[in-house]
Amino acid sequence: MNDDKGHLEALRTPLELPCGKILKNRLAKSPMSDSLADGEGNPTGAQARLYEKWAEGGVALSLIGEVQGDYRFPEKPGNLVLGPHSNDDLLRKLASRATVGDAHIWPQLGHAGALSHPPISRPKGPSSLSLEGLQCAELSPAEIKDLPDMYAKAALHAKSVGFTGVQIHAGHGFLLSQFLSPLFNHRADGYGGSIEARCRIVLEVIAKVRDAVGSLFPIGIRINSTDQLEGGLTETDSLEAIRLLNATSVDLIDISGGTYFPGAKASSDGASSGPYFVGFSRRAKEVSNVPIMVTGGFKKRDQAVDALATGAADIVGLARAMALDTELPNHWLTGSGEDPQFPRFSSTVPGGVTAWFTMRLTALGIDRESSFELDLPSAVQEYDERDAQRCLQWQKAFSH
Helix, strand or coil: CCCCHHHHHHHHCCEECCCCCEECCCEEEEEECCCCCCCCCCCCHHHHHHHHHHHHCCCCEEEEEEEECCCCCCCCCCCEECCCCCCHHHHHHHHHHCCHHHCEEEEEEECCHHHCCHHHCCCEECCCEEECCEEEEECCHHHHHHHHHHHHHHHHHHHHCCCCCEEEEECECCHHHHHHCCCCCCCCCCCCCCHHHHCHHHHHHHHHHHHHHCCCCCEEEEEECCCCCCCCCCHHHHHHHHHHHHCCCCCEEEEECCECCCCCCCHHHCCCCCCCCHHHHHHHHHHCCCCEEEECCCCCHHHHHHHHHCCCCCEEEECHHHHHCCCHHHHHHHCCCCCCCCCCCCCCCCCHHHHHHHHHHHHHHCCCHHHCCCCHHHHHHHHHHHHHHHHHHHHHHCCC
8 A cells, every 4th residue: 555645645635615614534425325214214323323433433524325305205214304203303413423523424315206215105207207117207397396495495404403514416316317317307398408407406406405504504416427328317418517516506516427227237336446437527627616526436545545636536435435444534544554355245136235235334333343244145135124114114104
């Protein structure tokens, strides 16, 4: 490993966001669907402990993946929900434990749209779709008009219970990503067609959220570099969307890619040995003055240092690496630790790697990571059984 002090400064240097808030270093725990809420949209002790561990580990920012502002359109029954039913005391405890050591904690505000979990939703997206494994109705003009208010209420709720910022989820094939993608969005009413029209709802959401939370509260956004699907969002259109985002009040643009479209291969399950989206983030830096975060495929400290030192990004997002070592930022920032050792699986099953990492997050949250030894089929079984139970809880909690 390269322990050159000058190189480490690329990781250690604080980042000032446009709103004036400071991220203490250049390493973030990027959003994952941790599936650790209680099945009724509220935090658990395990979830609070998990984010506390990452804060203690030295990370500048943790993002909680898939936090819903509308219980009708969740990604999974383990999602947090910010709404009238929420247990604000539990949310405050989560935010408090996740901000030790001046760490930031932001919920990723989402709406799964066409990818809403069918057992607990009636999926709706920009356009109606009837494909193998994916059926959804079309959002009405009135429902689209209501979306910015939903995001704004969720953001203000997050601020009121102690979260230090929010990220708007416009990536990975969920609702706002669906609006950006011509594969999902066939509208002809001003919200579909050109990339400017497809981006319209995203810009409206940002404006409404900013009005709600004020000028000093960080707002980030996640956007795909490409959907990695034929007919989906292209890099050319994504760069144009980033140009449009540059004219808004967002504080951090998080670049990722790919979708959870049925049958699509996840970027994280690919064979690439290096970061996936650094080339695109370098191009994004050329069209944006907003700080750029790049997520996906970072496994070695030298990769993160290189992305920062060469100007490809302003901050690096780590997901699975942080699931393997919650102390990774402290190790990388001091030069005292090695890179995480990623598991090698002799064979895979559909969804197996994702389920394995999700169940490892559970082990971390209950301080049992040292005895975590699940194989992929067992991880999938435990993950599915827990989701099935939580679907029943979700249906009961939100039956009204």
